[in-house]
Amino acid sequence: MRIVITGGHGFLGRAVCDELLRRGGLAGQPITEIVLADRAAGTEVPQARSVLGDLHETLPRVFAEPVDAVIHLAAAVSGESEADLDLGLRANVDLTRGVLDAARAQQAAGGPTVRLFFASSVAVYGADAALPLPDAVTEATYPQPQNSYGAEKVVCEGLIADYTRRGLIDGRVARLMTVSVRPGKPNAAASGFLSGIIREPLAGVPAVCPVDPAQRVVISSPRRTVEGIIAMLEAERGTASGQLTGRLPVNLPGLSVTVADMIDGLRRVAGDAVADLVSVQRDPAIEAIVADWPPRFDNTRAAALGLQPDASIDSVIEQYLADHHSQTK
Amino acid sequence: MRIVITGGHGFLGRAVCDELLRRGGLAGQPITEIVLADRAAGTEVPQARSVLGDLHETLPRVFAEPVDAVIHLAAAVSGESEADLDLGLRANVDLTRGVLDAARAQQAAGGPTVRLFFASSVAVYGADAALPLPDAVTEATYPQPQNSYGAEKVVCEGLIADYTRRGLIDGRVARLMTVSVRPGKPNAAASGFLSGIIREPLAGVPAVCPVDPAQRVVISSPRRTVEGIIAMLEAERGTASGQLTGRLPVNLPGLSVTVADMIDGLRRVAGDAVADLVSVQRDPAIEAIVADWPPRFDNTRAAALGLQPDASIDSVIEQYLADHHSQTK
Numbered sequence: 001m002r003i004v005i006t007g008g009h010g011f012l013g014r015a016v017c018d019e020l021l022r023r024g025g026l027a028g029q030p031i032t033e034i035v036l037a038d039r040a041a042g043t044e045v046p047q048a049r050s051v052l053g054d055l056h057e058t059l060p061r062v063f064a065e066p067v068d069a070v071i072h073l074a075a076a077v078s079g080e081s082e083a084d085l086d087l088g089l090r091a092n093v094d095l096t097r098g099v100l101d102a103a104r105a106q107q108a109a110g111g112p113t114v115r116l117f118f119a120s121s122v123a124v125y126g127a128d129a130a131l132p133l134p135d136a137v138t139e140a141t142y143p144q145p146q147n148s149y150g151a152e153k154v155v156c157e158g159l160i161a162d163y164t165r166r167g168l169i170d171g172r173v174a175r176l177m178t179v180s181v182r183p184g185k186p187n188a189a190a191s192g193f194l195s196g197i198i199r200e201p202l203a204g205v206p207a208v209c210p211v212d213p214a215q216r217v218v219i220s221s222p223r224r225t226v227e228g229i230i231a232m233l234e235a236e237r238g239t240a241s242g243q244l245t246g247r248l249p250v251n252l253p254g255l256s257v258t259v260a261d262m263i264d265g266l267r268r269v270a271g272d273a274v275a276d277l278v279s280v281q282r283d284p285a286i287e288a289i290v291a292d293w294p295p296r297f298d299n300t301r302a303a304a305l306g307l308q309p310d311a312s313i314d315s316v317i318e319q320y321l322a323d324h325h326s327q328t329k
Numbered sequence: 330m331r332i333v334i335t336g337g338h339g340f341l342g343r344a345v346c347d348e349l350l351r352r353g354g355l356a357g358q359p360i361t362e363i364v365l366a367d368r369a370a371g372t373e374v375p376q377a378r379s380v381l382g383d384l385h386e387t388l389p390r391v392f393a394e395p396v397d398a399v400i401h402l403a404a405a406v407s408g409e410s411e412a413d414l415d416l417g418l419r420a421n422v423d424l425t426r427g428v429l430d431a432a433r434a435q436q437a438a439g440g441p442t443v444r445l446f447f448a449s450s451v452a453v454y455g456a457d458a459a460l461p462l463p464d465a466v467t468e469a470t471y472p473q474p475q476n477s478y479g480a481e482k483v484v485c486e487g488l489i490a491d492y493t494r495r496g497l498i499d500g501r502v503a504r505l506m507t508v509s510v511r512p513g514k515p516n517a518a519a520s521g522f523l524s525g526i527i528r529e530p531l532a533g534v535p536a537v538c539p540v541d542p543a544q545r546v547v548i549s550s551p552r553r554t555v556e557g558i559i560a561m562l563e564a565e566r567g568t569a570s571g572q573l574t575g576r577l578p579v580n581l582p583g584l585s586v587t588v589a590d591m592i593d594g595l596r597r598v599a600g601d602a603v604a605d606l607v608s609v610q611r612d613p614a615i616e617a618i619v620a621d622w623p624p625r626f627d628n629t630r631a632a633a634l635g636l637q638p639d640a641s642i643d644s645v646i647e648q649y650l651a652d653h654h655s656q657t658k
Contacts, residue, residue, distance in 0.1 A: 131468070
């Protein structure tokens with residue numbers, strides 16, 4: 001299997017790459033090559049090939065040899081997409097169409113049908129004056145994104161469902177929960193603080209919580225997120241238990257916690273001195289965005305694929321400490 | 330008000346144009362010009378200006394003077410879009426983005442914010458193995474199109490909701506029911522027979538019904554459809570009764586009938602000799618498409634805007650006879 005990871009040098013792309021290298025195979029097939037396609041290089045991965053540059057331009061190189069699977073993670077994040085509509089449309093919609101059409105052209109030329117994983121987002125959900133959010137969101141909940149990033153994800157979900165229906169690709173869409181704790185630097189996502197309030201204090205750096213600590217959020221650790229992505233790619237299609245049914249996206253499981261729960265968890269795991277580095281400075285702009293996020297999900301479909309949320313916020317923080325001890329004090 | 334109707338020389342575009350000319354105003358403002366933008370001319374409309382050619386190329390001319398409202402009806406129909414994916418993506422997605430961006434550029438240059446009506450379709454609905462259709466479809470029902478035309482409409486709905494949220498346009502989306510009885514020639518829509526089985530016999534021409542007559546369908550007369558389009562454009566925004574709430578599309582009202590009901594209606598209105606011109610020759614390909622259409626809708630939102638379905642199939646047929654007597658025997 002030749003596997004392409006777009007956004008492959010991003011945090012999640014690298015984590016998926018590492019896990020695939022550890023496993024050596026995907027869906028029962030040995031992995032022959034992993035291609036990390038990204039705009040710019042992160043740290044080097046000797047066992048993978050990097051193809052760097054604008055994906056619109058590098059796609060012909062990526063598809064010069066047969067591609068069996070694409071894990072399409074490349075995206076402009078929510079903050080960037082909201083600040084610059086054209087950037088978001090290009091990075092989130094047009095690039096996805098580029099990937100779909102490259103896969104389609106490969107098949108039309110007699111090559112393999114690409115198994116494609118698309119990382120959608122819970123940003124597709126939101127409340128509208130005409131239709132409030134239900135208490136627990138399911139995949140049947142009507143998506144009403146309240147930011148351009150979420151709208152662009154909905155657009156891609158629709159295109160992928162149609163290309164899959166036509167048999168041009170074998171598309172699998174999962175909506176990722178907010179990944180926490182992300183290592184590295186803050187990004188422009190509105191959800192960034194949900195990693196920052198854990199990561200920064202653990203590194204001895206003060207962090208700001210921009211929302212009411214009573215705010216309920218849904219998070220997923222990097223490991224559980226990577227597990228979900230690979231499970232979606234490996235799932236057999238069918239209607240039996242444990243199979244991937246239809247073309248509906250799957251909401252990956254998440255842990256529903258309040259922000260106060262997260263800070264309390266940090267206190268239990270790392271002590272008062274660390275937790276006291278978090279101060280609350282409410283930012284109405286971020287509060288307005290976060291207030292639109294669904295506080296709870298029904299994850300029946302993910303559970304049918306064997307996927308469970310993290311056990312507790314404490315285990316999420318302990319996992320971060322185990323995986324990134326060099327970045328903590 | 331300077332109003333642009335894309336697909337303005339199509340059947341529905343012309344019907345909307347005629348009704349607007351009859352009224353002389355829209356949303357309390359006098360109409361100063363109606364522009365019919367279309368690929369090719371239909372019959373001439375002396376009171377409107379035609380701009381002919383590929384809309385991608387003619388948009389700069391259409392927007393050379395300030396545009397107050399766009400009624401965006403131009404589309405590749407379901408049969409065309411299914412036969413040629415690239416054609417459908419271009420005509421249904423890329424052209425809509427072109428219109429949205431022309432409106433956005435006008436606003437950015439200090440011009441008016443365009444009030445945009447987008448004709449979506451009940452083709453956005455369908456059953457998936459993971460999520461069957463409910464007994465009565467509402468606007469909160471998750472769209473799972475089973476053809477590319479429907480998928481492309483969902484994509485446009487998402488873009489329009491986001492441009493509207495950003496304040497770049499004032500977008501209003503209605504999902505049109507299958508319009509019956511359409512005058513003129515058959516088109517490539519899978520739903521075409523729902524006009525043909527009335528129109529052709531009334532012209533003395535045999536017609537084929539390609540589905541089981543027990544099949545239930547939802548139709549709307551041209552007059553009721555035009556009424557719905559104009560009501561969507563004129564609706565005030567707000568949450569009070571009779572106002573257009575939020576950015577959720579509105580399903581226009583439709584009459585739920587079986588195909589047998591339609592033929593019986595033809596028999597009552599036009600007699601045995603006319604109804605006997607319809608013969609049933611089931612076509613599995615068309616039956617499969619039609620079987621996916623929702624048989625019933627909950628039209629609470631349309632009713633709140635004062636919109637009601639046609640009273641009966643007999644009144645639909647009588648309306649066709651009144652409006653198109655020259656095309657009947």
